[in-house]
Amino acid sequence: MTPAPLLTRRHLLGLFLSVSACAAPAWAADEAPDAFVRRFTGEMVELVRNDKMIKAGDMNYIASVVDARVLPHLNFQRMTAAAVGPAWRQTTPEQKSRLQEEFKILLVRTYSGALTQISDQTVTVKPLRGAATDTEVLVRSELKGRGDPIQLDYRLEKTPGQGAGWKIYNLNVMGIWLIDTYRSQFAEEINAKGIDGLINTLAERNRSNAKK
Amino acid sequence: MIAATWRLATRLALTSAVLVLFTACATGPTASPSDPLEPMNRSIDRFNTAVDEAALKPLATAYKKHTPDPVRTGVRNFFANLGDVWSVFNNLLQFKPRQALETSGRVAVNTVFGLFGVLDVASDMNLDRNKEDLGQTLGYWGMPPGPYLVLPLLGPSTLRDAGGTAMEITVGDPIGQISDPWAYGGVFGLRLLDRRASYLQAGDMLNEVALDKYTFTRQVWLQKRRSDVYDGDPPDQPELPDNRKPAPASPAPKP
Numbered sequence: 001m002t003p004a005p006l007l008t009r010r011h012l013l014g015l016f017l018s019v020s021a022c023a024a025p026a027w028a029a030d031e032a033p034d035a036f037v038r039r040f041t042g043e044m045v046e047l048v049r050n051d052k053m054i055k056a057g058d059m060n061y062i063a064s065v066v067d068a069r070v071l072p073h074l075n076f077q078r079m080t081a082a083a084v085g086p087a088w089r090q091t092t093p094e095q096k097s098r099l100q101e102e103f104k105i106l107l108v109r110t111y112s113g114a115l116t117q118i119s120d121q122t123v124t125v126k127p128l129r130g131a132a133t134d135t136e137v138l139v140r141s142e143l144k145g146r147g148d149p150i151q152l153d154y155r156l157e158k159t160p161g162q163g164a165g166w167k168i169y170n171l172n173v174m175g176i177w178l179i180d181t182y183r184s185q186f187a188e189e190i191n192a193k194g195i196d197g198l199i200n201t202l203a204e205r206n207r208s209n210a211k212k
Numbered sequence: 213m214i215a216a217t218w219r220l221a222t223r224l225a226l227t228s229a230v231l232v233l234f235t236a237c238a239t240g241p242t243a244s245p246s247d248p249l250e251p252m253n254r255s256i257d258r259f260n261t262a263v264d265e266a267a268l269k270p271l272a273t274a275y276k277k278h279t280p281d282p283v284r285t286g287v288r289n290f291f292a293n294l295g296d297v298w299s300v301f302n303n304l305l306q307f308k309p310r311q312a313l314e315t316s317g318r319v320a321v322n323t324v325f326g327l328f329g330v331l332d333v334a335s336d337m338n339l340d341r342n343k344e345d346l347g348q349t350l351g352y353w354g355m356p357p358g359p360y361l362v363l364p365l366l367g368p369s370t371l372r373d374a375g376g377t378a379m380e381i382t383v384g385d386p387i388g389q390i391s392d393p394w395a396y397g398g399v400f401g402l403r404l405l406d407r408r409a410s411y412l413q414a415g416d417m418l419n420e421v422a423l424d425k426y427t428f429t430r431q432v433w434l435q436k437r438r439s440d441v442y443d444g445d446p447p448d449q450p451e452l453p454d455n456r457k458p459a460p461a462s463p464a465p466k467p
Contacts, residue, residue: 081455088455110421140445148341151444155451170452175439179452181431184244185423201423209420 033137033156034125036166040073041123041141041152049120062112070111075157075167076100082170083182084198087190095195102202103182109209121145123152134158137166150174246360246434253362257426260367264408269415272408286330288410291403292341293322293329298384302344306352311342343440346376346384351441360430368433 031039047069048054053061080100081088091099126140135158143150153172159165170179189198247253276284296319303312318334318341326333335341350372351357358371369377382388387403390396422428438446453460 078454078456082452084455086453086455086459089459106421110417147335148343151439175436175444176432177435177449180435181428183452184431185427188424188427205420205423212420 031165032128033139033158033166034128036156037139037141037154038123038125041143045121045123059112063108066108066111071104071108073165073167075169076104078157078169079103079179082179083186084195085183085187085190087195091195095199098199099195099202102199102206105206106202106209109206119145121150244360244430246357247430248359249361253360253430254426256362256364257429260362260365263365268404268408269412272405272412275405276409276412284406284409287402287406289322289326289332290329291406292332293319293326294386295343296322296341297386298380299342299344301384302346302349303342305346305349306344308342308344311344314339315342345373346379347373347437348376348441350376351437357434357437360434368429370434370437373437 051065054065077096077100080096080103083103084091084099088096121143122145124142124144126142128137128139130137137156138153139156140151140153143152151172151174154168155170156166157169159167170177172178186198189201193201244250296315300312300316300319303309303315318339319329321334321337321339322329322332325331347357347370355372357373361369361371361374363369363374363377366377387396387399390399418425418428
C-alpha cells in the first residue's frame with residue numbers, strides 16, 4: 001500500500017550495469033547494437049564478480065574503474081547537452097567543458113555506489129525494432145538474477161567510421177530515463193541562477209560528496 | 213476488525229476529499245505542467261522528510277543492523293506474497309490472463325510450499341511476478357494520471373494513483389482482515405519497516421546525486437508510473453533533442 005520504494009538496490013545495480021555494459025574495448029567491425037549490449041553487459045558482470053576490491057566497496061578504486069572502462073563508451077557531450085537543454089547552444093566552449101566535467105563526476109558517483117550490488121545476473125536482449133541501417137537505435141534488455149528482472153534499455157548512436165562501434169547517449173533503468181531525470185532539475189537551476197549558477201551548484205555538490 | 217477497517221476507511225476518504233479539494237482550488241507557480249500543486253506538495257514532502265528522519269529512518273537502520281539477512285528476506289517475501297494477491301486481481305481487471313495465471317500460480321506455490329510466502333519458491337521455478345495495482349489498471353483503460361501528488365506519510369503519487377491506493381488500503385489489503393488492533397498495528401509497522409529498510413542505501417544515494425530531491429523524485433516517479441502502465445514499453449516516448457545541433461527551424465505560424 002505504501003508506494004513502492006523509488007530507488008531500490010536493484011535500481012542501483014541496474015544503473016551501474018547499464019553503463020558498465022560497455023566497458024571492454026570495441027573490437028568487432030560493425031557489430032550489431034544488440035550484440036554490443038549483450039557482450040558488454042556480460043563482460044561487466046564477469047569483471048565485477050572477479051574483482052575483490054570492487055566487492056569490498058572501495059569507492060576511489062571503483063570510481064577509477066568506472067572512469068577508465070565505462071566512460072569511453074558513452075557520448076558524454078551529447079548526454080550533457082541533452083540534460084542542459086536548449087540553453088546549451090548559448091554556452092561558451094569553456095562553460096561546455098565545465099558542465100561536462102562536473103556532470104561526469106556526479107554520474108560516476110552514482111554508478112560507483114551501485115557496483116557492489118552485482119552478483120550473478122544474466123542479460124537477455126529483446127529483438128531489435130527498426131531498420132538495420134539506423135544510426136540511432138533503442139536496445140531493450142533485461143537482467144535476470146535473483147528476484148524480479150531489471151529492465152535496462154539503451155539509446156545508442158553509431159560512431160561514424162567503419163567498425164567504430166556504438167556509443168550510449170541515454171539509458172533507461174526500470175522505466176526511468178537517466179538524462180530525462182536530470183533535464184528538469186537542470187532547467188530549474190538555469191531558470192533561477194543561469195548557466196554559471198548550474199555549474200556552481202554541480203561543483204558544490206561534487207565537493208560535498210567527495211568529503212563523505 | 214470491522215471497527216478498525218471502518219476507521220481507516222473514514223480517514224482515507226477524508227484525506228482523499230481534502231486532496232481533491234486542494235486540487236480544485238490550489239494553483240502553483242506552474243513550473244511543471246504535471247505538477248500544478250507544487251507548493252502544497254513541497255510542504256507535505258517537508259513533513260514526510262521530517263517524520264522519516266525523526267522516526268522511520270532510524271528505526272529501519274536499527275532493523276537492518278540487528279536482524280539477520282535471511283529473516284529480513286523472509287519478511288520481505290511474506291509481504292510481497294500478500295501483494296501478489298492484489299496483482300492477480302488487477303491482472304484480471306486488465307484482461308491479462310497469462311499474467312493473472314502466472315501470478316496466482318506464484319501465490320499458490322509460495323503460500324503452500326513457501327511457508328505462507330516466507331520463502332520465494334516460485335521465483336526459483338521461473339514464475340514471474342507481474343506486479344499491477346489499481347492505478348495501473350485505471351491507466352491501462354485510459355485514465356490519465358492527473359496532477360502529481362505527495363501524500364502524507366505515503367509519499368509520491370498522482371491523483372489517479374492516490375485513488376487506487378485508497379482502494380487498496382480499504383479493500384485490497386489482506387492485512388486489513390486482521391481483527392486484533394495490536395496485531396494489525398504490529399504487522400502494519402513491520403511492513404513499513406521492511407519497505408523503508410529496503411531503500412536505505414538508495415535514499416543515501418538520492419542525497420548525493422539529486423540537485424533538488426523533490427524534482428528528482430517527481431521526475432523519477434512520473435516516468436516510472438507511466439512505464440509501469442505500459443509494462444515497461446510506453447508508446448511514443450519523446451526523445452530529448454540533440455542540442456549539439458542547431459535548433460530546428462520553428463514551424464511557420466498558422467494564419
